[in-house]
Amino acid sequence: MREGFSIRFLIVALPAGLLLSGILAVLNTHFDQDKEVVDPNERVRLEAAALNRQPVSTADLANSLEILTGRIGERHLLVPEKLESAAVWIESTLGPGNIGYVVERQVFEANNVQVRNLIAELPGKDRRDEIVVVAAHYDTVPGSPGANSSGSGMAALISLARAFAGDSQSRTIRFVALVNEESPEREGGGAGGREYVAACRAKGDRIVAMINLRSLGFYTDASDTQKTPAGVEGESFGPVGNFIAFIGENDDRFMIDSAKTAFAAASAVPVVGRIFARGTAEEIQSVSEAFREAGVHALVATDTASFRYPHHHQATDTLEKIDLKKLESVTVGLKVVLDLRANP
Numbered sequence: 001m002r003e004g005f006s007i008r009f010l011i012v013a014l015p016a017g018l019l020l021s022g023i024l025a026v027l028n029t030h031f032d033q034d035k036e037v038v039d040p041n042e043r044v045r046l047e048a049a050a051l052n053r054q055p056v057s058t059a060d061l062a063n064s065l066e067i068l069t070g071r072i073g074e075r076h077l078l079v080p081e082k083l084e085s086a087a088v089w090i091e092s093t094l095g096p097g098n099i100g101y102v103v104e105r106q107v108f109e110a111n112n113v114q115v116r117n118l119i120a121e122l123p124g125k126d127r128r129d130e131i132v133v134v135a136a137h138y139d140t141v142p143g144s145p146g147a148n149s150s151g152s153g154m155a156a157l158i159s160l161a162r163a164f165a166g167d168s169q170s171r172t173i174r175f176v177a178l179v180n181e182e183s184p185e186r187e188g189g190g191a192g193g194r195e196y197v198a199a200c201r202a203k204g205d206r207i208v209a210m211i212n213l214r215s216l217g218f219y220t221d222a223s224d225t226q227k228t229p230a231g232v233e234g235e236s237f238g239p240v241g242n243f244i245a246f247i248g249e250n251d252d253r254f255m256i257d258s259a260k261t262a263f264a265a266a267s268a269v270p271v272v273g274r275i276f277a278r279g280t281a282e283e284i285q286s287v288s289e290a291f292r293e294a295g296v297h298a299l300v301a302t303d304t305a306s307f308r309y310p311h312h313h314q315a316t317d318t319l320e321k322i323d324l325k326k327l328e329s330v331t332v333g334l335k336v337v338l339d340l341r342a343n344p
Contacts, residue, residue, distance in 0.1 A: 039102075042123060049100025050166025056159045056331045058324045064093075064155035065217075065319050068138070069145040076139050076182065080113050083179065086138050087116055090177050093158060094120040099165050101175070106199055110190025115179045117192045122164055124172035124342070129206050131172045132341045133296075134160060134334075135287060136213040137181035137192060141313045148305050148317050149182070152217035156331045163335055169342035171208065181287055182313075193287035197294050209255065209341045210291045214302035216244070216330050217322035218309045219269070243270040244330050247300045248288075250275055255297050255341075262340045267333030269326055301334060 039045070054060065067089060068075075075082040094101045101120035108115065124130065136153035140146030154177065161175040178192030200207060219242055244267075246259045256273040263271045288298040303309075311317040 045096075045100070045102070046123075046166045046168060048166070052098070052100050052162065053165040053167060054162050056163050056328060056335060058328045060159050060162065061152075061155045061327055061331065062319075062324050064158050065147060065151050065322060065324075068151045068154060069147040069317075069319050073145045074140050074143060075146070076142055077111050077113050077115070077180065078142055080115075083113075083115065083139060087118065087177075087179070090138060090154070090158070091118050094118065094161055094175065094177075099158075099162050101161065101165070106196060108190060108195050110180045115190070115192075117179055117196050118177040119196075120161055120175040122161075122173040122175075123168060125168050125170055127170045127344075128172045130208045131174055131205055132338065133174045133176055133207055133210040133291070134213065134338055135176040135178055135193070135196075135210065137178040137287065139179055139182050139192075141182045143315055144313050144317050145315070146182070146317055147319050147322055148215040148217045148303075148309060149312060150214055152215055152303075152322060152327055153213035156213050156216055156327070156334060159331050160335055160338060164338075169339065170344070171342045173338065173342050178287060191290075194290040197290040201294060207291070207294070207296050210288065210296050210298040211259075211334070211338065211341070212288045212291075212298060212300045213334070214300055215305035215309070215312075216301065216303055217324075217327040218303050218305045218311075219323045219326045243272050243303075244333070245272050245274055245300075245302055245304050247274045247276060247302065248298065249292060252297050252299060255299055258340060259299060259337045262336045263333035266336040267329045269329050269333065271333070301330075301337075303330075 068086060072082055072085050072089070075086045077083065091103050091105070092098060095103045099120075101122070104119040104121070106117040106119065108117075134157060136157040137150050138154045140149070140151075145151070157175055157177065164173060176196060178196060180190050180192050221242055244263070246256050246263070248256050253275065256275075260271050260273045288300050291298040305312050309317075309321075311321055
């Protein structure tokens with residue numbers, strides 16, 4: 001009797017137990033997958049990228065500027081083949097065959113020309129869902145090779161990406177090369193910054209801070225002072241050109257102050273901070289405005305060349321006008337600022 005009961009129990013209980021075990025295994029796998037990194041090769045990929053990590057250097061900055069402004073030259077919607085050359089070079093430089101990032105293309109159409117933003121992401125660790133964006137644009141105005149506007153910003157972005165390669169921070173860092181920020185056609189739509197912000201909002205990305213690299217390479221030791229542009233708080237920027245400025249809105253005061261402190265500890269270039277009045281000084285805040293409208297704290301890092309550089313947006317904005325040693329010092333300071341934002 002007991003033997004028959006045992007047999008019946010095993011016939012019923014064993015399959016039920018196996019089924020329950022299977023269900024638990026599936027659930028366990030599902031929850032484990034939620035914890036796993038999306039890219040199963042991320043660790044190996046980061047280790048490989050770390051082999052290409054290099055400190056910020058004058059040579060690296062000069063090489064990027066020579067390619068963008070010397071070999072490629074003006075790059076905008078009216079010369080789409082040049083714009084494409086710049087995009088291909090930036091993507092290949094940041095990508096797996098060089099620095100080691102996986103580069104995302106954000107393709108869109110502007111003035112009937114297919115263009116793209118390029119995004120290289122360094123995934124974070126314990127706060128990886130919080131994203132810090134550092135951005136620069138790679139296009140120019142018609143007729144200018146754009147060494148300072150914004151070849152210097154793009155060169156600094158690439159140098160920063162190389163300096164962080166494979167070195168995960170607490171937060172995720174995205175290095176974003178934006179297109180179509182200088183073109184007059186962008187007023188009709190298709191500005192890279194706005195396209196990028198719209199895509200991030202659609203995906204629900206949590207961007208917590210943004211640093212916009214504008215012109216960064218023109219300096220002078222002249223003793224007079226540069227008037228602060230209308231709409232920017234403060235009586236003067238200080239000595240003409242011999243500084244870098246962090247500019248934001250009133251809500252960005254803490255970010256401005258912390259950026260100034262971090263930058264001053266690492267760079268020999270003087271630094272100032274200023275506040276925008278919303279809707280003014282568009283020349284140096286166009287990219288940042290899209291992020292601010294999305295509720296993101298956004299700073300512009302700039303040498304304020306648009307207000308004082310005689311070669312701004314001219315055919316004479318060439319490599320020899322750039323102070324490479326000061327650009328190196330500025331980029332070193334920006335690395336410390338970015339490190340601070342990525343590790344709160």
